[in-house]
Amino acid sequence: MDEALLRTLTPTVISVLVRRGADFATAEDAVQDALVEAVRVWPDNPPRDAKGWLVTVAWRKVLDAIRAETARRDREVRVESEPAPGPGEAVDDTLQLYFLCAHPSLTPAAAVALTLRAVGGLTTRQIAQAYLVPEATMAQRISRAKRTISDVRFTRHGDVATVLRVLYLVFNEGYGGDIDVAAEAIRLTRQLAGLTHHEEVAGLLALMLLHHARRAARTGPDGRLVPLAEQDRGRWDTRLITEGVDVLQAALARDRLGEYQAQAAIAALHADARTAEETDWVQIVEWYDELVRLTDSPVARLNRAVAVGEADGARAGLVALAELDPALPRHTAVAAYLHERDGDPVTAARLYAEAARAAASLAEREHLTRQAARLNAQLRAR
Amino acid sequence: MPKYLLLKHYRGAPAAVNDVPMDQWTPEEVSAHVRYMEDFGARLESTGEFVEHKALSPEGTFVRYGGEGRPPVTDGPFAETKDLIAGWTIIDVETYERALELAAELSAAPGAGGKPIHEWLEIRPFLTVPPTITE
Numbered sequence: 001m002d003e004a005l006l007r008t009l010t011p012t013v014i015s016v017l018v019r020r021g022a023d024f025a026t027a028e029d030a031v032q033d034a035l036v037e038a039v040r041v042w043p044d045n046p047p048r049d050a051k052g053w054l055v056t057v058a059w060r061k062v063l064d065a066i067r068a069e070t071a072r073r074d075r076e077v078r079v080e081s082e083p084a085p086g087p088g089e090a091v092d093d094t095l096q097l098y099f100l101c102a103h104p105s106l107t108p109a110a111a112v113a114l115t116l117r118a119v120g121g122l123t124t125r126q127i128a129q130a131y132l133v134p135e136a137t138m139a140q141r142i143s144r145a146k147r148t149i150s151d152v153r154f155t156r157h158g159d160v161a162t163v164l165r166v167l168y169l170v171f172n173e174g175y176g177g178d179i180d181v182a183a184e185a186i187r188l189t190r191q192l193a194g195l196t197h198h199e200e201v202a203g204l205l206a207l208m209l210l211h212h213a214r215r216a217a218r219t220g221p222d223g224r225l226v227p228l229a230e231q232d233r234g235r236w237d238t239r240l241i242t243e244g245v246d247v248l249q250a251a252l253a254r255d256r257l258g259e260y261q262a263q264a265a266i267a268a269l270h271a272d273a274r275t276a277e278e279t280d281w282v283q284i285v286e287w288y289d290e291l292v293r294l295t296d297s298p299v300a301r302l303n304r305a306v307a308v309g310e311a312d313g314a315r316a317g318l319v320a321l322a323e324l325d326p327a328l329p330r331h332t333a334v335a336a337y338l339h340e341r342d343g344d345p346v347t348a349a350r351l352y353a354e355a356a357r358a359a360a361s362l363a364e365r366e367h368l369t370r371q372a373a374r375l376n377a378q379l380r381a382r
Numbered sequence: 383m384p385k386y387l388l389l390k391h392y393r394g395a396p397a398a399v400n401d402v403p404m405d406q407w408t409p410e411e412v413s414a415h416v417r418y419m420e421d422f423g424a425r426l427e428s429t430g431e432f433v434e435h436k437a438l439s440p441e442g443t444f445v446r447y448g449g450e451g452r453p454p455v456t457d458g459p460f461a462e463t464k465d466l467i468a469g470w471t472i473i474d475v476e477t478y479e480r481a482l483e484l485a486a487e488l489s490a491a492p493g494a495g496g497k498p499i500h501e502w503l504e505i506r507p508f509l510t511v512p513p514t515i516t517e
Contacts, residue, residue, distance in 0.1 A: 107476050109383040110430070131383070133433050133474050141430025172513045182514060211514055218514075225512060266517060303517055330516075361512040 005050060006035055008191070010121030013054045015093030018154055022062045024100065025146040028118050030061035035121060094119075095195045099158030102166040103149045110145035111166045117142055120184055129177025160198045164260065167192070171208050182212060193247075202251035203261030209244030210267035213237040224370075225363045229276040241271045262291040281311035298328050306334055314341035332358060333368055340375065349375035385433060385474050386481040388488060389504040392440050394465035399500030400493045407494050418491045426473060426484070437469035472508075481505060 010031055017027035034057040038050075047053035101115040109131075116122045116130075128138035167189050174181035189205045217231035226232075248264045266287045273279040288304035291297070301324055309317020317338045324331060336351035352372035359365035404412065426432035441459060448455040471488065475481050485503045493499035 109474075109476060113430075131474070132385070133430075137427055137430050137432045137474070140428050144428075144430055172515050173511070175511055207515070228517065263515070270517070306517075360507075360510055362509045363512050365509065 003039070006038055006054075007121030008187075009051050009054055010035065011094040011097045011119050012051065013058055014097060014118060016055050017058055017062055019093065020059065020062075022059075022066075023150070024118075024154060025143075025150060026062055026065050027058070028146065030058040030065065031121075032117070032123070033061050034058035036123075092195075094191075096154055096157070098163045098192055098195075100149060100152060100154060102163040103152055103158065104162055105148055105152070106145050108166070108169055110141055110148070111162075112169050113138060113141050114145045115166050115188070116170065116184065120188055122179060122184070126177065126179050130174045130179060130181050132175050160196065160201060163192065164200055164204050168204060168260075171211075182208070182215070186212060199251045199254050199256045200258040200260050202247050203258055203264050206244045206248035206251065206264035207260050207267055209240045209247065210264060210271055213240035213244065213271065219363075223363070225367045227367070228270060233274065236271065244268065245271070257290065257294070259291060259294045262287050262294060266291070279310070281307055285311045298325065302328055302330060302334055306337070309338045309341060314338045314343075318342060329358075329360060330355075333364075336368075336371065345375045345379055349379065383474050383476060384478070384481075384510070385472060385508040386478075386485075387504075387506045387508065388471040388473065388481075388485050389506060390468045390470065390501070391504065392466040392468040393463075394467075395502040395504065398493075398502060400495070400497050401499075402494035404493075411492065411494060411496060414492050414496060419488075422488055422491070423471075426471075431473050431475050431480075431484070433472035433474050435469075435471045438467055440466060440468070442466075478507075 013031050013034070014024070014027050017030060018024055022030070031054070034054050037057055038054060097119050098115070101118050102111045106114065113127050113131075116127050117124065124139050124142060125135050127142075128135040131138070133141075167185055170188070171182050171185035186205070186208045189201065189208055193201045193205050213236050214228075214231060216237070217233065217235040218226055220226050244264065245268050248261065248268055251261050252265070266284055269280050269284050269287070285304065285307045288300060288307050291300045292304060302321075305317050305320035305324065308320045318335075321331070321335060321338060326332070332351050333355035336348045336355055339345075339351060340348035349372050352368050352375065356365050356368035356372060359368055404415075407415070423432065423435055443456050444458045444460075445454050445456045473481060473484055475484065482505065485505050489501045489503050490498040491501070
């Protein structure tokens with residue numbers, strides 16, 4: 001039984017039901033029920049036409065839901081049991097689903113959950129596991145999200161940027177459980193790239209592929225974080241890198257730069273260096289300049305300071321850092337790193353320890369603590 | 383979404399505004415308090431922000447490794463220990479401000495005279511997993 005195929009069919013089947021006149025919330029529930037039934041029935045009794053099977057079963061569930069609702073309201077509503085498929089392109093409908101699930105009226109967490117369910121075809125339980133909350137909580141989050149967008153017209157085109165923000169969040173945060181959230185984000189972004197020719201969709205896809213390529217090298221056997229400069233580049237996935245670079249180059253060639261393309265370009269320059277020493281930091285700084293121009297993001301400025309430190313020396317990096325708000329997350333960690341490179345291990349050790357106390361994740365805290373311990377041991381041995 | 387721990391103390395937090403021990407309340411006030419807490423939990427679940435709610439017995443013992451082949455060493459309980467945790471609620475919310483808002487709501491649970499206790503709750507962020515994209 002091919003669960004991946006099932007998942008890819010989810011948005012199409014929802015779209016078919018909506019085109020037949022079901023409202024989105026009912027259609028979405030019906031398809032989830034149909035998926036559950038498919039998982040139960042298909043192993044012994046595989047359908048010849050998977051999509052047709054899902055549409056039939058889900059449509060029956062829509063009718064059941066409407067009948068139950070009608071009975072509850074105790075009034076007559078004539079239900080067409082076999083309507084002709086309405087007009088409209090399936091490709092466009094799936095695109096509408098992305099827009100709907102990332103609608104700006106939704107909070108980021110709600111948009112993420114709804115996208116994973118309605119576009120990704122994941123179950124509520126899988127999404128709950130990925131974000132470490134009880135299933136009942138995630139179920140409520142999803143039904144609230146559906147209520148929030150119940151008045152949004154399904155045919156309205158949205159802003160691709162909101163969809164990309166949601167997909168970026170799915171890729172960048174999430175704990176896992178049953179499913180590989182990052183791989184799921186890539187699948188959904190790849191699918192989106194097939195539906196629209198927006199350069200930034202390609203940019204985000206390239207960014208994800210290039211970072212995913214480093215996944216095996218990013219953590220050590222004991223689960224510790226391995227910084228980019230120390231990663232075993234032989235463990236980078238060259239197939240993903242090649243695909244990421246190809247996707248990026250095609251996007252850049254269209255000369256409509258955006259933040260995801262710029263970030264992907266930085267990742268591509270790292271991927272291009274066979275050793276950390278070969279990294280083209282001068283070009284990376286130029287891309288950060290673009291990124292800062294495009295986003296004015298403090299995080300981009302912070303990362304730019306690191307790149308400046310590599311390109312022009314630690315002192316230049318510290319000068320760039322001095323212009324930034326010290327309250328920025330990771331500011332102290334960057335300062336520690338640059339001070340060590342600048343030949344001041346005493347300040348660096350103190351800042352690493354300080355950064356460790358402020359770290360937002362356990363893996364970062366352990367990494368920073370180890371850095372402080374390494375410098376303190378060197379200082380004692382002097 | 384960040385997760386926060388709302389920590390309730392038997393001892394160790396600054397005194398509440400309406401600081402009357404529970405056994406001095408009327409039974410109706412106790413019931414009203416319990417109902418408020420249940421409603422709060424149900425509300426959190428309906429907003430998709432609930433993760434966990436747990437209460438602890440005030441009885442506790444310190445324990446440590448006693449050495450190879452030896453039993454664990456226990457000590458206490460110490461009546462004078464400053465911090466005594468009573469229980470916690472874990473929430474999963476969009477922002478720190480929302481966490482503060484929910485903590486304040488929890489602190490408004492009714493106590494003696496049916497008035498809000500204004501109890502001090504400690505709020506602590508959970509450490510997360512590092513994001514994938516950091517450069």
